[in-house]
Amino acid sequence: MSAKHFIDDPAKLVADALHSVTLTNPSLALDAANKIVYRRPDPSSPSQTVAVISGGGSGHEPSFAAMVGKGLLSAAVAGTIFASPSAEQVRTAIVGRVDNGSGVLVTVMNYTGDVLNFGVAVEKARAAGLRVEMLVVGDDVGVGRARAGKVGRRGIAGTVLIHKIAGALAARGRSLKEVAKVARLAAENLVxxxxxxxxxxxxxxxxxxEEDEEEGALALGEVELGMGIHNEPGSGRARDLELPELVRRMLAQLLDKSDEDRAFLDVNSNEVVLLVNNLGGVSVLELGGITTEVVAQLDKSYGICPVRILSGTYMTSLNGLGFSITLLNVVNTDIGGPGMVELLDDPAEATGWSAPISKDTWEAKNQATREGDASQEQQVQPxxxxxxxSAATERITAALKSVIAAEPEITKYDTVVGDGDCGIGLKRGAEAILSHIESNPLTGDAVIDVASIVPVVESSMDGTSGALYAIFLNSLVGALRGLAASTQTADASAWADALHEGSDAMARYTPARPGxxxxxxxxxPFVQTLAETADVRKAAEASCRGAESTKGMKASLGRSVYVGGSGFEQVPDPGAWGLSRFFAGLAGSN
Structure with a gap:
């Protein structure tokens, strides 16, 4: 295993990856020798339809093999990583791995090796008497006319839209002439x-x-605008670009009519399809943020509201840390229907095509929301x-400030035995409660005041500790309300009883116990000592001893269990220590 890959052998990697497609889609078969994934013959559907074949170098998964399936490609031919398959591989796919009686449409991205090898195979198939059409897709505007010269635009992620449109039309039983015509029309309206x-x-x-400098490598903070899917350079590099400016530049290259070098498409349709594609290394979370930015700028700067928005991983550059934006200008197909959007909506049974939202859902344009107040801040009765x-405000303020002051220490401990966020979480919660009681002074009614703090904790503290504190405080409110039936004074004894009930409630949801x-x-120890002595200072001291006792104690629960190492021997549990700082501040013993 190398420093960058789990599988070092590229030949084995490609072979196993192609095999995996047949494992996840049982309707597919693999010609391993020729690296062809194809749809299995279906005895239940004897009628022949136009076959759609594509392919190219491996490394762009889920394109092309995972785009094979009902309603999409009939077969895909794979080369080695970033290298075209041979003409013989492609010829085998056309002649022997698909139903070719109704004709074959071969689509290929505009790269010299692919065009030549697929072209040779197409000519051989035609010479053998088969009806075959070939479409070369070039949708990339990253390299303008002047630089591209006779080669033309490269093919990138927009190609998958061509595959989907052509595959859907073929599945409807339309002729080769019609399938090829609509596919070309879509390709001409794609950037x-x-x-x-x-x-x-x-x-x-x-x-x-580490000491080597990879030729052409990007520096930290640098972005390549228009990079191809094989590490090819684009229109230039920029440093320290924030996402909005990067997206602005990318959309300008797609849509600026005044840029004669890149004005390949006049988006004059009322319908535009947007595809935001992950090049392989962008998290789903971040791709969502990118998609939101693209959609917002399309609307604000160009008045474009896409009729379909596809966001996901369709064509990668291995694990490329980047994304691409594709726009399809939807035009009339002139074949008496169906239209391009309808074809994109048609069902497809291919693991690489992820567009599960139905036509009816898109076209309903449902804008309804639920606006009712769902907050838990209901009016609490006295x-x-x-x-x-007054005294409580002073003590609680001191306790919260004690937690805030201890944040660096808690964070240091949690960095050793956890993920480093415990101190920040406690500080965030303490600051939120402090702000709350400053703007909403305590009333002197124990139930009302604790209940008012509960939603503050729930909204400001996340993770396990936040949930535990929320359970504890909610139970504490119920316990205090129960005590109100028998007493009118919340003295130390009453608080001890209520705290004990809160602890019991928390124990129902976590197996955590002392030790x-x-x-x-x-x-x-705080709750137990307060019940025994009614002395907050002694209870706080017991809490501190309890927290200190966790040093050297091996964790049975929580993330510390998975961290491993010997850090637990040097530092106390961060959560316990943070809570002990609160109690120390409450007792005035800091």
Whole structure:
């Protein structure tokens, strides 16, 4: 295993990846020798339809093999990584791996090796008497007319829209002439551009050392605008671009009519399809943010509201840390229907095509929302359980400030035994409660005041500790309300009883007990000592001892269990320590 790949052998990698497509889609078969994935003959559907074949170098998955399936491609031919398949591989696919009686449409992206090898195969098939049409797709505007010269535009992610449209039309039983015509029309109305933060590394090649400088590599903070899907350069590089400016430049290359070098398409249709494609290394979360930015700028700057928005991984550059934007200008197909959008909506049974939203859902344009107030901040009725609000405000403020001051220490501990966010989470919660009681002074009614803090904790603290505190406080409110039936004063004894009930409630949802190295190691001794002594200072001291006792205690629960190492021997549990700081501040012993 190399530093960059789990499978170092590129030949084995391609072979196994092609085989996996047949494992995830049982309607497909693999000609391993020729690296052809094709649809299995279906005895239940004897009628022949136009076959649609594509392919190219491996490394662009899910294109092309995972685009094979009902309603999409009939077969896909794979080369080695970033290299065209041979003419003989392609000829075999045309002649022997698809139903070719109704004709064959071969689509290929505009790269010299692909065009030549697929072209040779097409000519051989024609010479053998088969009806075959070939379409070369070039949708990339990253390289303008002047630089592209006779070669023309490269093919990138927009090609998958051509495959879907052609495959859907073929599945409807339309003729080769019609399928080829609509596919060409779509290709002529297609523009794409990509951007990437890094070049990709090809399995099987030497991995540059830290001291080596990979030729043409992008520097940290640099982005290649218009990068091709094989690490080819684009229109230029920029440094320290924020996403909005990057998207603005990409859309300008797609849509600026005044840019004579790149004005390949006049988007004059009322219908535009948007495809935001992941080049392989962008997280789903970040791709969502990118898609939102693209859609917003299309509307604001160009008045374009796409009729369909596809966002996902359709054509990659291995694990390329980048994305591409594709626009399809929807025009009349002139074949008496169906239209391009309808063909994109047609069902397809291919693992690489992810567009599960139905035509009816898109066209319903449902704008309904649920606007009712769903907050839990309902009016809490006075309980009559009173306490000294002025003194409590002073003590609680000191306790919260104690937690805030301890954040660096808690974070340091959590960096050793966890993921480093415990201190920030506690600080965020403490600051939110502090802000709340400053703007909403305590009333002196124990139930009302604790209940008002619950939603603050729930909205400001996330993760496991946030949930535990929320359970504890919600139960505490119920316990205090119960006490109000028998007493009107929330003294130390009453608080101890309520805290004990809150602890019992928390125990119903977590197996954490004293000795498990969790915040319970600080909470339990505080509650127990307060019940025994009614002395907050002594209870806080017991909590501190409990937190300190977690140093050297091996975790039984929480993320510390998975971290491993010997850090637990040097530092206390961060959650327990943070809670002990709250109690220390409450007691005034900081």
């Amino acid at each position: 794409s551009v990509g951007a990437s933060l890094e070049h990709v590394h090809v399995p099987g090649r030497a991995v540059p050392g 309980s009559g359980l009173k306490y000294d609000a 498990d190295r969790t915040l319970v190691d600080a909470l339990a």
